[in-house]
Amino acid sequence: MELTSQQVAFFQTFGYVVLPSLFTKSEVSDITADFEKVLDDDRKGAKFKGDKRQAVLGFC
Numbered sequence: 001m002e003l004t005s006q007q008v009a010f011f012q013t014f015g016y017v018v019l020p021s022l023f024t025k026s027e028v029s030d031i032t033a034d035f036e037k038v039l040d041d042d043r044k045g046a047k048f049k050g051d052k053r054q055a056v057l058g059f060c
Helices: 005-014 025-042
Strands: none
């Protein structure tokens, strides 16, 4: 996949680019589930209250 010059300019301005067809709906569901598990594990199972941000440091 090659980005258009407009996409590159948008990325350089805003720091992200939208690629709507990059993943299938199934892949997005899998990624979301895995991400939620990482966040849940980081909270050690505690429920996310939504009143603060959550970051996972050292995740690699």
